[in-house]
Amino acid sequence: MRELPETSIVNNRMSSRRFSSRPLYLQTRDAIAERISSGEWKQHTTIPDEGELARELGVSPSTMRKALDLAEAERLLTRHQGGGRFVSDPLSDKHAERYSCIRGRDGKRLGGEVKVLSLLETTVNEREVRRLRLRLRERVHRVRRLRLTGGKPYMLEDIVMPTKLFPRLATHFDASQRLSVLAQQYGVSLGGGEERVTASGVAPDVADALEVEPATTVMRLDRVIYTLEGKPAVWRLGQCPIVGGRHYLAKLTRPD
């Protein structure tokens, strides 16, 4: 087929294929990702089988499999032998586990509610420009919210999200939701992130919100999360009193 581009174009739906030097299996992965982010394939539902997809996109079964395996490595899909492939849910507990680094004495994450203290849209300041790699005069949402466990506050979060990626956050969305949920609603695929952890004394207003003594030591969690494409998507500064076996759990993995 590849030697006969004319028929190849007729036989498959990836019409841009012959104009691109991007490997076919990557283009195929992109087509898969596109179907997910466009909502054509919903979370938790099975997708067509390998052969069917290969025919649809006009690639060989082996190439389709390579693309599917890649999408799986990128956590877009999961597999069950004999069952089929599923669109994986970025909101699953497994994913939440990964980003909930504050743990109790038992090593489990602290569940509970989230209370939004304030939410406004403004122009970026200098620190935000640096951390989120934005341009001057871009707009951002600033959210301050409080995480509670057993009705008691355990973390104050100051969150900054570019308006470009998350438009109409204040009026159309629920800022108390998990960031991964929000990102999904916006069609933003979150990839990795980096977090700087330190401990320090607590500012008076923060002590107030967290309902602790002004002399308390808190962990400061300065986190930037990137999209799958590598663009900074969220900057979050978390502050969390260190009490009762509470700790930060970091998973060490081999480097990329």
Place this chain on the structure above:
Amino acid sequence: MRELPETSIVNNRMSSRRFSSRPLYLQTRDAIAERISSGEWKQHTTIPDEGELARELGVSPSTMRKALDLAEAERLLTRHQGGGRFVSDPLSDKHAERYSCIRGRDGKRLGGEVKVLSLLETTVNEREVRRLRLRLRERVHRVRRLRLTGGKPYMLEDIVMPTKLFPRLATHFDASQRLSVLAQQYGVSLGGGEERVTASGVAPDVADALEVEPATTVMRLDRVIYTLEGKPAVWRLGQCPIVGGRHYLAKLTRPD
């Protein structure tokens, strides 16, 4: 070939193959790992090409490639198109970056020397049994060492390593080396790990070793590193004064 096991055995050197239900490409990966850990293939040298290896081990080129790709994903090998495949060096800066989580204000890791304060072999205590999943009465090495940067101490490390994995540590090896270097000398492949981070006041003897005031706050880094096979290999408790923009850097990755 697979339909004729008699000739298959003659044609390949993975003689245990037909007795195992482990997939062939995994057995092939194991054979690759074995050649590295046995020292048959040295760090930084090229290995035979795909076709050659496939013939040597009596598997198809595609299966060999799948095994090689897997070994690469596991960081055992690297690749250069047209160049060949190389045994990768677990001691490279890239790997060191990943496990050096304490960073200065500039985000760079703190380089310097390591001073061994004490080293002894004893029987495990209760905490060690739990953290390293050992049995009672097993033996371990305990190493206390001090990390210095610019001649000044910045971290005190208490390290526990099972004697079973690291025999004759005291007499035949240099305990001031990086743990990854030690592990490599023992043929132990380190995989991932987990680290619990908290902050607390400092014990008098620790304050002494770190040359700080007894009232100083330190980060406590409680880390267990596992082998590639998932067995606990090292437990390290690090203590590090929080001063001058120093912080703990955690990389957030998507879950497995």
Place this chain on the structure above:
DNA sequence: AAGTGGTCTAGACCACTCA
């Protein structure tokens, strides 16, 4: 120019899941 990995294809048979 020779040799290596990179991509792509085609098709076989097995193991598991599900109706």
Place this chain on the structure above:
DNA sequence: GAGTGGTCTAGACCACTTG
């Protein structure tokens, strides 16, 4: 039992590196 992914094979041609 039909359908899915899991494994394994065989071989083509391309792109890059190296001598």
